Amino acid sequence: MASSYISNALQINFDSVLGIQDxxxxxxxxxALEATGLRGFLGCSSVLYEQELEQFFDTTLIEDGDITCAVSGKYVAISASRFAGIFNLSTDGLIDLSEVPNDLVLQARxxxxxxxxxxxxxxxxxxLKYEFCLLNDILAKAISVKAGSFxxxxxxxxxxxxxxxxxxxxNWSTILFEVLKEMVDRPQKEPRVLGLKFVFFLRATLRLLWERQQSFLP
Known part of the structure; x- marks a missing residue:
């Protein structure tokens, strides 16, 4: 099952695309995409392991607003703040997208x-212009949890x-964390690419926990 998601993994090499000359x-x-605070999320390496991805969705629970799951046989509690820290996501700004100023929406049309x-x-x-077609695809593949036509x-x-x-x-931290919780609450529906990106986060979290444990050793 997870192999069908891996083929759609998305990673953006910002250094390369920002160097385009023509x-x-x-x-x-x-x-603009980098400035909004998504570089850490969209630019992370998607090193994917099918067994870990499936184990995550099989064992995940939401408890007191945090996400608890098992990865590589270890249970990890994932809070919104930890999620934001791993991907360096912004924690300020709009959560309700309907609050985007209407005059800007009209200009964008x-x-x-x-x-x-x-x-x-x-x-x-x-x-749409080509760059905005591409932006739509990036958001559809990496952020949206809802199925639909690209x-x-x-x-x-x-x-x-x-x-x-x-x-x-x-506030990408809150928006993406809520998307992840929505995925967890809908186990009957196939997770989209955010699940792939989340494997990186899970492995990074385990590494941080291991390093913290080592710091207490003599």
């Missing part, structure tokens, strides 16, 4: 459009794209 629009999009004609909040991504820009992703482009602060 596409200002693309570079500007990645700079024209700015994102390939033809210059304002697009709808939910539209076919082929109507050919369509959802209202939620349009608001995310608007906030990212205009530099509106987003």
């Amino acid at each position: 596409n200002y629009g693309m570079v500007n999009m990645f700079r 024209t700015l994102f459009s390939k033809s210059g004609t304002p697009v709808q909040f939910s539209c076919k991504k082929r109507l 050919d369509v820009v959802t209202h939620e992703r349009f608001l995310m794209m608007t906030a990212i482009h205009f530099g509106v602060k987003i």
Whole structure:
């Protein structure tokens, strides 16, 4: 089961894409994506282990707002603050995307459009400039937990794209942690790529716990 997710793993090499010389629009999009605080999450190495991924979803429980799971035979409690620390995620900003300023959303309808004609909040991504088509795909694969067509820009992703482009602060720590908890609460549905990224977080957490334990040894 997990092998079908691994083929869709997403990792962005920000140093490479920010060095592109002949596409200002693309570079500007990645700079905005980096500035919003997602570099640690999207740029992390997705070293994936099917057994650990399946074990995570088989053993995970939500207790007092934290996520408890077993990885490599060890139980780990994952808090929102630990989640934010591992990926260096922002902890300030909007949690409710409907609060993205409406004037910016209206500007984005024209700015994102390939033809210059304002697009709808939910539209076919082929109507967008290439860099915003790519941004939609990145958000769909790495952040969204809801299934759907990659050919369509959802209202939620349009608001995310608007906030990212205009530099509106987003509390990615809370948003992504809630997405993960939603995945845990819906075990009958296949987890999306966030589960793949989360394997990195789990292994990093175990390493930190091991290092902390070693610091108490004589």
